[in-house]
Amino acid sequence: MASTGVHGSRRPQVVVVGGGMAGVAAAQRLVQEGLTHVKILEARDRVGGRIWTQYFGSDTTLEFGGNWIHGSIGNPIYELAKQHGLLRDEVKPEDLDRPNVRELENEKFLMPGGKVIDEAVVVSFLKNYNEVIEECDAVFKEGRPVQPGDSAGDFIRQELPKQLALSNDIDAVKCTKMALLKHFLKLETCITGCHDMGEESLEYFGQYKELEGDHYNNPSGYNVILDLILKTIPPDCMAYNKKVQCIRWRGEGKKRSESAHSADGVEVECEDGQVFSADHVIVTVPLGYLKKNSRNLFQPPLPEEKLASIERMGFGVVNKIFLTFQKPFWDTDCEALHLVWDQDESNPKGPEEWYKKTYCFYIDSKAPNTLLGWISGREAEYMETLSEEEIADTFVGLLKKFTGKEDIPQPVRTMITRWGSDALTCGSYSYIHVGEKGDDINTVAEPLYRDNTEIPVVQFAGEATHSEFFSTVHGAYLSGQREANRLVNLYASSETSKS
Numbered sequence: 001m002a003s004t005g006v007h008g009s010r011r012p013q014v015v016v017v018g019g020g021m022a023g024v025a026a027a028q029r030l031v032q033e034g035l036t037h038v039k040i041l042e043a044r045d046r047v048g049g050r051i052w053t054q055y056f057g058s059d060t061t062l063e064f065g066g067n068w069i070h071g072s073i074g075n076p077i078y079e080l081a082k083q084h085g086l087l088r089d090e091v092k093p094e095d096l097d098r099p100n101v102r103e104l105e106n107e108k109f110l111m112p113g114g115k116v117i118d119e120a121v122v123v124s125f126l127k128n129y130n131e132v133i134e135e136c137d138a139v140f141k142e143g144r145p146v147q148p149g150d151s152a153g154d155f156i157r158q159e160l161p162k163q164l165a166l167s168n169d170i171d172a173v174k175c176t177k178m179a180l181l182k183h184f185l186k187l188e189t190c191i192t193g194c195h196d197m198g199e200e201s202l203e204y205f206g207q208y209k210e211l212e213g214d215h216y217n218n219p220s221g222y223n224v225i226l227d228l229i230l231k232t233i234p235p236d237c238m239a240y241n242k243k244v245q246c247i248r249w250r251g252e253g254k255k256r257s258e259s260a261h262s263a264d265g266v267e268v269e270c271e272d273g274q275v276f277s278a279d280h281v282i283v284t285v286p287l288g289y290l291k292k293n294s295r296n297l298f299q300p301p302l303p304e305e306k307l308a309s310i311e312r313m314g315f316g317v318v319n320k321i322f323l324t325f326q327k328p329f330w331d332t333d334c335e336a337l338h339l340v341w342d343q344d345e346s347n348p349k350g351p352e353e354w355y356k357k358t359y360c361f362y363i364d365s366k367a368p369n370t371l372l373g374w375i376s377g378r379e380a381e382y383m384e385t386l387s388e389e390e391i392a393d394t395f396v397g398l399l400k401k402f403t404g405k406e407d408i409p410q411p412v413r414t415m416i417t418r419w420g421s422d423a424l425t426c427g428s429y430s431y432i433h434v435g436e437k438g439d440d441i442n443t444v445a446e447p448l449y450r451d452n453t454e455i456p457v458v459q460f461a462g463e464a465t466h467s468e469f470f471s472t473v474h475g476a477y478l479s480g481q482r483e484a485n486r487l488v489n490l491y492a493s494s495e496t497s498k499s
């Protein structure tokens with residue numbers, strides 16, 4: 001076995017590129033373990049990346065990025081929030097038997113003309129729908145044979161109508177359920193992050209692991225959780241407005257060698273010309289950023305195998321729409337207004353029908369006067385080109401159409417997220433694209449090692465590098481810890497071999 005080559009240095013310099021959840025979690029772990037020479041280089045003037053809470057007055061907290069803590073059992077973010085009393089509800093033991101159940105009684109399913117779909121129809125539809133989703137899950141979990149090009153969307157679109165055909169429903173109910181199918185497939189794209197479920201791999205659909213427990217909302221905002229972690233890191237570890245433009249990770253590529261570290265280590269050059277030398281670099285930039293920039297970001301370039309995995313992996317756009325009204329025009333116990341189009345009208349026929357992809361407006365207790373819409377894919381990207389005024393007009397028209405109320409006022413504030421055109425993210429979160437290989441995530445996560453050694457010089461963290469919890473905050477957190485632990489173990493083993 002090759003030697004680690006680390007000669008007992010307990011003072012390695014570690015540069016972390018990106019100050020999102022993965023970056024701060026990595027830094028926290030290193031500092032906790034005494035590896036205190038850490039610098040986080042963050043391109044923005046704020047920490048958090050895709051965690052971004054905005055406060056408006058005392059009663060409105062909007063999450064532009066991550067919102068929910070997905071599950072409790074085994075979720076370090078849930079544990080942290082619980083420890084600090086940040087959760088509204090504790091997990092109820094009975095919830096553990098029926099994880100992530102959607103409570104529908106306060107959700108309204110509206111159709112054009114103000115027709116409200118009977119809750120019993122929705123419940124009966126969801127019973128079939130959830131069974132088909134479980135079948136998709138089982139493909140991965142039970143290793144059922146499928147073709148690499150098969151998509152979850154095609155599978156659901158084939159299987160669900162078969163189940164509906166077996167029911168005793170009258171034709172009108174069958175039509176409504178087909179409309180609900182198209183509706184829930186739009187919702188599914190916002191959960192997974194793809195444009196259409198036809199792009200989501202059937203083979204690896206079940207690779208994402210749902211943690212047991214509910215989805216938790218943190219009333220104080222996700223930034224508060226981030227702050228808890230930040231407090232454990234010395235402030236001078238964090239450098240803002242430091243956009244990294246080149247990571248020179250092998251001797252021959254390096255231009256400067258003013259530091260003792262640079263001979264074997266890495267040089268990280270920022271856009272403003274400042275160069276940081278390090279023994280190890282943990283790169284946590286989003287997969288979307290890597291897709292656009294990885295060929296220029298590294299010198300020498302990344303190995304072809306890693307570049308091919310980055311290219312194959314899915315990274316989509318999901319945006320939020322916030323319409324704030326003077327006061328609610330909806331019932332105050334209502335938690336969601338679903339806009340269910342007739343099945344022939346449901347899918348956008350072109351960019352001018354982008355709004356059809358917004359399947360629902362949720363009402364969050366963190367912003368009681370605000371309707372929160374979700375939109376995915378190419379339509380989400382198209383929406384980013386429109387003005388807030390145009391977006392408000394479109395949705396007020398839609399809300400009138402679906403509620404049958406003509407007296408809906410204009411919102412007092414309209415805001416949308418623009419994750420697709422955000423040059424430091426280039427999208428929202430990762431998913432497993434049709435044709436992706438099962439181990440692409442691990443290939444991307446694999447460090448680059450110093451020649452002929454087991455010493456990692458460039459490591460990769462971030463939500464997209466977690467093989468089970470990709471696309472989540474807890475996935476990002478755990479990936480940061482994983483890479484920090486790699487260094488902690490490396491230096492611990494070199495200490496042991498010295499003594």
Ligand SMILES: Cc1cc2nc3c(=O)[nH]c(=O)nc-3n(C[C@H](O)[C@H](O)[C@H](O)COP(=O)(O)OP(=O)(O)OC[C@H]3O[C@@H](n4cnc5c(N)ncnc54)[C@H](O)[C@@H]3O)c2cc1C
Pocket residue numbers: 017018019020021022023041042043044047048049050051064065066067068069070242243244245284285286289318319320417419424425427428429461462463464470471472473474476
């Ligand atoms: C709309 C939306 C809703 C979501 N909802 C949820 C949810 O409810 N629950 C959940 O668990 N997850 C949710 N997520 C996902 C979650 O927010 C992310 O998975 C997680 O925050 C990603 O953390 P990260 O550290 O991997 O990446 P990021 O947070 O993106 O951090 C990467 C950092 O790298 C910086 N960076 C990029 N390029 C450079 C460069 N060249 N030099 C220096 N810095 C650079 C970026 O500015 C950024 O700060 C949501 C995401 C979005 C967009």
